[in-house]
Amino acid sequence: MSLDLDHVRQVMDEADCLYTQQQVEAAMDQMAEAITEKLKDSNPIVYSVMNGGLIIAGQLLTRLNFPMEVGYLHATRYRNKLSGSELFWKARAEHSLVGRTVLIIDDILDEGHTLAAIMEYCRDAGAAQVLTAVLLDKTHDRKAFPGMRADFTGLDVVDRYVFGYGLDYKGYWRNAAGIYALKDF
Ligand SMILES: O=P(O)(O)OC[C@H]1O[C@H](OP(=O)(O)OP(=O)(O)O)[C@H](O)[C@@H]1O
Numbered sequence: 001m002s003l004d005l006d007h008v009r010q011v012m013d014e015a016d017c018l019y020t021q022q023q024v025e026a027a028m029d030q031m032a033e034a035i036t037e038k039l040k041d042s043n044p045i046v047y048s049v050m051n052g053g054l055i056i057a058g059q060l061l062t063r064l065n066f067p068m069e070v071g072y073l074h075a076t077r078y079r080n081k082l083s084g085s086e087l088f089w090k091a092r093a094e095h096s097l098v099g100r101t102v103l104i105i106d107d108i109l110d111e112g113h114t115l116a117a118i119m120e121y122c123r124d125a126g127a128a129q130v131l132t133a134v135l136l137d138k139t140h141d142r143k144a145f146p147g148m149r150a151d152f153t154g155l156d157v158v159d160r161y162v163f164g165y166g167l168d169y170k171g172y173w174r175n176a177a178g179i180y181a182l183k184d185f
């Protein structure tokens with residue numbers, strides 16, 4: 001269902017910009033360097049977690065200049081809402097993961113239940129090594145495991161509802177070229 005577009009525009013007008021496009025691009029450059037260092041000789045399968053991982057994966061992948069296979073997984077926990085519940089799988093891996101190095105790319109590690117479930121799925125499917133890369137890590141103490149972090153993190157973000165660079169506000173503003181926080185949230 002579409003939202004009232006005046007409301008959608010107002011949300012952006014009133015949002016706080018937490019990171020500009022330039023800051024996100026610089027973070028992605030650093031992530032790409034670290035990922036290259038670690039994975040350049042490992043022939044990885046790299047998965048974007050749809051939908052949110054679409055933008056960061058696309059922009060990160062063109063910064064990686066070594067052999068890899070690329071695909072997507074589709075799992076959602078928030079389903080256009082502002083808080084998460086049970087993980088719902090829409091698409092699983094098409095490749096055999098047996099013995100492979102897998103890199104999972106997503107937009108955010110918030111509570112971490114999505115990445116934890118995806119990592120478990122990849123390990124159960126026989127992956128030799130499962131690594132994770134997220135543009136944002138939200139700072140709070142509600143992680144699935146205390147101290148949980150991705151292997152590669154672009155930026156830490158405050159404990160507010162954020163959107164842009166793949167992250168949505170009720171299905172909108174994934175296309176925003178910056179990281180924005182919802183007013184009063
Ligand atoms: O760390 P968690 O608390 O589990 O939350 C992070 C997940 O939530 C978002 O996905 P969402 O379920 O909103 O689906 P989407 O990618 O289609 O927006 C985001 O893209 C991550 O995959």
Ligand code: HPA
Nearest residue numbers: 110160161162163167168
């Ligand atoms: O802060 C968020 N914004 C958008 N999607 C999300 N999924 C988990 N946390 C968030």
